[in-house]
């Protein structure tokens with residue numbers, strides 16, 4: 001055991017860690033599928049240049065690939081947040097808003113276990 005001060009002793013840290021772990025495993029799987037898809041799509045684009053009349057189904061695959069890339073980007077971002085949340089469990093600051101320091105309500109953590117800000121700060125961030 002470490003002497004880390006847990007700032008939210010009311011939270012079941014083991015439970016939240018397992019939520020994070022499940023989500024992490026799910027996202028890693030999705031990420032792998034996306035990577036496989038994009039490799040296949042790339043193969044089928046082989047031999048076509050920008051100016052060529054690309055067959056419609058191939059073009060559709062290309063736009064599909066763009067969507068996949070966006071999705072993959074989002075998956076990566078969430079994976080980073082999950083890593084960060086696990087660090088916060090380790091150092092005892094999990095469940096505390098990293099911007100204003102208030103306790104993040106448990107129902108918010110249940111819904112988005114990797115969240116690191118309260119609703120107010122999140123809204124502020126999104127509105128810029």
Ligand SMILES: [Zn+2]
Nearest residue numbers: 097100118121
């Ligand atoms: Zn806050």
